[in-house]
Amino acid sequence: MSRIAAFVSFVLLMVLAGTAQEPSAPPQAEATQPAQQVAHAAIPVLLTKSLDSKKLKVGDEVTAKTSIALRGGGIVIPSGSKVIGHVTSAEARSKGDSQSSLGLAFDKVELPGGKELLIHGLVRAVGPNPHPEPTTGGLSGGGTLAKDTGQAQGATTPGPADTVGNIGSSETQGPLLSPNGKGVLGIRNLELNENSVLVTNAKDLKLESGTQIVIQAEVQQPGQ
Secondary structure, X not given: OHHHHHHHHHHHHHHHHHHHOOOOOOXXXXXXXXXXEEEEEEEEEEEOOOEEOOOOOOOOEEEEXXXXXXXXXXXXXXXXXXXXXXXXXXXXXXXXXXXXXXXXXXXXXXXXXXXXXXXXXXXXXXXXXXXXXXXXXXXXXXXXXXXXXXXXXXXXXXXXXXXXXXXXXXXOOOOOOOXXXXXXOOEEOOEEEHHHEEEEOXXXXXXXXXXXXXXXXXXXXXXX
């Protein structure tokens, strides 16, 4: 009986020792990701490649470059920065159709040092190439990355022409788009509908390289 009593005493001591240990620390909460802040910006760009609704399909890449420098909220976008987007719709007029159309959206801006700035950008204004002769480099100027409040209108009324073209294309300097402008300025037979879609009653919708576009963008900024 003494051996049994000793064994029972040993078991009890082990149980009491286990319950006397300090409770384990509660699991630490998972690290949270930095909050994403959204800034609103009007980003003027120039197309770096011509676009043709007859040759494009949904998802095709669209490239442009910023025509002025932008800064705000700790972000600096130099003039000439590459802006990448994609085609959301592309239709050439065919039998039974009354219009050709081209939809665009912009997704990111490439910054110095290999960084990228994610955006959700739609077309707010369109104008002709301000320099019909080939040029290199970005346009000089400055701008502010901020919520836009401009109400300027620049829509043109489409005519019966079978082509889309610049008004006064023989001039060496075309009209410059204001960052606060809206609609289409200086390109005949072209309109800008909702959802960033350009339309014309011409057989095809073409935008030449250097065409001005003002992008209305939501810019994702890492939390401070």
